[in-house]
Amino acid sequence: MPSYSAPIQDTxxxxxxxxxxxxxxxxxxxxxxxxxxxxxxxxxxxxxSEEILQPINFSGDREGCERHEDxxxxxxxxxxxxxxxxxxxxxxxxxxDPDYGGQGLPYTLHTAVGEYLSSANQAFAxxxxxxxxxxxxxxxxxxxxxxxxxxxxxxxxxWTGTMNLTEPHCGTDLGMLRTKAVPVGDGSYKIxxxxxxxxxxxxxxxxxxxxxxxxxxxxxxxxxxxxxxxVVPKFHVNDDGSIGERNGVSCGAIEEKMGIHANSTCVLNHxxxxxxxxxxxxxxxxxxxxxxxxxxLGVGLQGLAQxxxxxxxxxxxxxxxxxxxxxxxxxxxxxxxxxxLVHPDVRxxxxxxxxxxxxxxxxxxxxxxxxxxxxxxxxxxxxxxxxDLMGLLTPIIKGVLTDKGFENCVxxxxxxxxHGYIEEWGMSQFVRDARIAQIYEGAxxxxxxxxxxxxLPANGGRAMxxxxxxxxxxxxKHMNNDAxxxxxxxxxxxxxxxxxxxxxxxxxxxxxxxxxxxxSTDFMHLFGLVALGYMWGLMAEKSQEAIQExxxxxxxxxxxxxxxxxxxxxxxxPENAAHLARIESGCESMMSLEAEAF
Numbered sequence: 085m086p087s088y089s090a091p092i093q094d095t096x097x098x099x100x101x102x103x104x105x106x107x108x109x110x111x112x113x114x115x116x117x118x119x120x121x122x123x124x125x126x127x128x129x130x131x132x133s134e135e136i137l138q139p140i141n142f143s144g145d146r147e148g149c150e151r152h153e154d155x156x157x158x159x160x161x162x163x164x165x166x167x168x169x170x171x172x173x174x175x176x177x178x179x180x181d182p183d184y185g186g187q188g189l190p191y192t193l194h195t196a197v198g199e200y201l202s203s204a205n206q207a208f209a210x211x212x213x214x215x216x217x218x219x220x221x222x223x224x225x226x227x228x229x230x231x232x233x234x235x236x237x238x239x240x241x242x243w244t245g246t247m248n249l250t251e252p253h254c255g256t257d258l259g260m261l262r263t264k265a266v267p268v269g270d271g272s273y274k275i276x277x278x279x280x281x282x283x284x285x286x287x288x289x290x291x292x293x294x295x296x297x298x299x300x301x302x303x304x305x306x307x308x309x310x311x312x313x314x315v316v317p318k319f320h321v322n323d324d325g326s327i328g329e330r331n332g333v334s335c336g337a338i339e340e341k342m343g344i345h346a347n348s349t350c351v352l353n354h355x356x357x358x359x360x361x362x363x364x365x366x367x368x369x370x371x372x373x374x375x376x377x378x379x380x381l382g383v384g385l386q387g388l389a390q391x392x393x394x395x396x397x398x399x400x401x402x403x404x405x406x407x408x409x410x411x412x413x414x415x416x417x418x419x420x421x422x423x424x425l426v427h428p429d430v431r432x433x434x435x436x437x438x439x440x441x442x443x444x445x446x447x448x449x450x451x452x453x454x455x456x457x458x459x460x461x462x463x464x465x466x467x468x469x470x471x472d473l474m475g476l477l478t479p480i481i482k483g484v485l486t487d488k489g490f491e492n493c494v495x496x497x498x499x500x501x502x503h504g505y506i507e508e509w510g511m512s513q514f515v516r517d518a519r520i521a522q523i524y525e526g527a528x529x530x531x532x533x534x535x536x537x538x539x540l541p542a543n544g545g546r547a548m549x550x551x552x553x554x555x556x557x558x559x560x561k562h563m564n565n566d567a568x569x570x571x572x573x574x575x576x577x578x579x580x581x582x583x584x585x586x587x588x589x590x591x592x593x594x595x596x597x598x599x600x601x602x603x604s605t606d607f608m609h610l611f612g613l614v615a616l617g618y619m620w621g622l623m624a625e626k627s628q629e630a631i632q633e634x635x636x637x638x639x640x641x642x643x644x645x646x647x648x649x650x651x652x653x654x655x656x657x658p659e660n661a662a663h664l665a666r667i668e669s670g671c672e673s674m675m676s677l678e679a680e681a682f
């Protein structure tokens with residue numbers, strides 16, 4: 085049976101040493117986030133994850149959700165009780181607006197907690213995760229009346245939320261949607277249509293489910309310009325806030341999936357369900373993108389979370405399982421064989437995953453902090469700069485962290501040999517659960533296109549220039565620091581390759597858009613390598629300083645950081661050369677074959 089231990093020490097290291105989160109105590113919500121409170125919250129989140137959620141992850145995967153004849157759905161054994169514990173702990177409202185009952189704490193802290201929950205039980209974490217995305221969209225775009233009606237009970241966890249986008253005939257191309265909205269005359273609309281792949285669409289965890297649904301009002305323009313967003317509750321809500329009659333939305337089926345079996349991914353039928361418009365008519369996609377962007381960052385976090393859980397179990401197995409002898413001679417002569425960990429190729433796997441996880445955690449929290457600054461800073465200039473970087477990094481967080489997260493789960497499974505393929509060890513669940521993260525909330529190929537087609541050229545490339553300037557400034561600062569050269573020299577080389585790739589795209593992408601499309605995934609991963617490398621540069625700097633100042637009991641921790649950083653720079657960062665070579669090869673060989681040749 086797999087296990088999980090929340091990486092509290094590493095999270096605190098990033099929050100305190102790399103992000104210096106206490107510097108932001110002038111921002112709303114941050115003044116409450118004292119070091120003691122942060123450590124206490126992480127400790128309680130670890131208990132929830134390790135003691136409540138992780139023990140029902142394996143069993144929940146085997147049991148799955150069950151749909152009954154009346155369309156109701158029950159979640160696996162223990163999930164309802166676990167959700168009640170989550171709700172009573174106030175976890176749903178951690179980053180939410182205090183005006184509606186939230187705690188208003190930093191999104192950065194919420195992100196750290198989210199990693200633990202998802203590592204312990206991804207299928208469970210999706211129920212509140214979708215709710216938090218719905219809350220975010222409503223807070224920005226819903227009317228005060230709708231906010232007062234729905235947000236307090238969503239924020240306290242009494243009700244949950246979903247997002248209803250995909251239809252049987254359209255996924256990414258939302259302009260093709262057919263779900264229609266007919267005005268009733270009293271400000272409400274009758275929503276009719278079928279939505280598929282709706283995570284947490286029907287379940288027994290909460291007394292009401294608040295669906296956010298995109299639909300087209302009769303007579304609206306075709307394509308994405310005619311999309312509106314509606315809030316459609318499972319049960320009507322009376323004026324006094326009590327639950328009313330059942331609305332016309334029902335679960336037609338539960339999708340049979342490769343993984344995340346304990347999350348009820350539903351076909352939802354809307355049969356003249358009453359809904360209320362969020363935001364402006366025909367401007368629904370703009371409102372929904374707030375939820376989608378939040379979800380994309382959450383999905384990137386899932387990639388890291390599954391990678392971390394798989395790594396922990398593979399590392400334990402590699403230290404305990406004896407198999408073969410070390411190439412340099414017996415490491416443990418008194419035993420019949422040596423632990424797997426003595427073999428360089430096993431260490432290669434574990435070091436690849438470890439060096440990714442620790443940098444990805446830093447990048448995730450670094451980006452989350454940009455999100456906090458973009459919403460809470462007093463200066464418009466600060467908010468704009470932070471929002472630029474968060475927007476630029478969102479497709480990288482989603483695309484790179486989930487691609488690598490799945491790859492890492494597969495490789496962690498490999499450490500187990502044949503046992504990794506046997507269900508009782510639990511490694512296949514990490515692989516199966518991680519796989520969906522590359523697909524939903526915009527498949528990773530779409531993320532790559534979004535990066536090169538929209539995010540890169542946005543505002544004349546302002547965000548990209550800011551990122552490059554920040555990384556270059558960091559490496560220049562250490563130009564004459566010999567101790568930092570093993571970390572900054574490979575990072576400088578990575579930045580040069582990223583600059584070369586960017587210039588190539590500017591020169592060749594406009595000339596032939598297929599060049600941009602052919603280069604997009606490699607560009608995304610090249611950018612991801614540099615971003616992760618920058619995180620390792622920051623960590624190497626801080627750990628060297630800590631050792632020089634006398635690290636005390638944490639000396640071994642910082643020495644391990646430096647060794648892991650060196651491994652990343654020597655063994656992982658050089659992959660940027662292959663990405664650049666593929667980018668500069670253009671699209672000709674990719675696009676030349678006639679369709680009949682496939």
